[in-house]
Amino acid sequence: MLRESNKKDLKKRSSPGSTMIDREARNILAEQLRHFVSGLITNDEFNNRLPVKTQDTGFWAVEEEAWTLYSDWYQYRLTGSHSVATSDRHIICRLILFLYSDLDYEWKKHPCTGFFRMFAHIISSGRIPEHYDRKWKTQGDYDVYPFFRRSDFEQENRKPKLLSGGVTERSLSDPKV
Numbered sequence: 001m002l003r004e005s006n007k008k009d010l011k012k013r014s015s016p017g018s019t020m021i022d023r024e025a026r027n028i029l030a031e032q033l034r035h036f037v038s039g040l041i042t043n044d045e046f047n048n049r050l051p052v053k054t055q056d057t058g059f060w061a062v063e064e065e066a067w068t069l070y071s072d073w074y075q076y077r078l079t080g081s082h083s084v085a086t087s088d089r090h091i092i093c094r095l096i097l098f099l100y101s102d103l104d105y106e107w108k109k110h111p112c113t114g115f116f117r118m119f120a121h122i123i124s125s126g127r128i129p130e131h132y133d134r135k136w137k138t139q140g141d142y143d144v145y146p147f148f149r150r151s152d153f154e155q156e157n158r159k160p161k162l163l164s165g166g167v168t169e170r171s172l173s174d175p176k177v
Contacts, residue, residue, distance in 0.1 A: 021102060022056035029059055030099035033066055037092050039079035043070040058105030061146050062095045094153070098146045100161040106148035110136050 028051055036046040050063065069084065069092075076082050084092065112120060112132035120128035144153035 020055055021104065022051075022054040022059060023102075025051040025054040025056055025059045026099045029063060029066075030096045033062075033092065033096060033099075036066075037069075037078055037084055037089065039077045039083070042075045042077050043072060044075045046070075047072065056105070058098065058103070058146065061105050061107065062099055065091075065095055065146070094144065095146060096162070097153075097156055097160060101147075101152075101156045103147070103152055103156070105146060107140060107146065108136070112136075 028049070032041070032046050032049045035041045036043070041049070046066075051059075054060075069078065069088070070076075070082075078084050110132070112129050117129050120132075140148040141150045141153075144150050147153040147156070
């Protein structure tokens with residue numbers, strides 16, 4: 001749970017840029033993401049419970065991916081008509097597996113984000129962002145993102161910190177399952 005002083009600073013998040021691992025921040029994000037995807041907490045609760053100051057680029061990359069799961073126009077849970085697709089659940093499992101790893105986030109910052117991405121999408125019918133996406137994805141093995149290398153993903157998958165009971169190795173070893 002965040003301290004009250006952190007809640008008022010939600011909009012003052014530190015920007016990515018360091019390779020340090022913030023174990024506490026990663027653990028909080030992993031736990032809150034698990035709760036959010038399982039429908040235990042709302043989108044607003046998920047957003048409000050995240051740490052606000054960390055230099056861990058892996059934290060920010062996963063947080064940005066998680067942000068694509070929901071809309072902040074209204075409050076809801078990821079249940080019923082809002083539930084997460086099976087294919088997305090496998091990606092989320094990989095995000096959580098990464099958060100519990102001690103691996104640095106090695107992907108370079110995406111060159112087409114935020115307002116520029118929105119503007120570029122509008123003026124080019126999506127062609128400009130797609131060009132940047134294709135180029136950015138070639139720097140590592142995107143099928144195992146946010147892991148950079150398949151070997152790192154496979155190694156972490158062999159010794160997960162969670163999910164070690166009852167989950168078959170095959171279900172996580174194939175990132176596209």
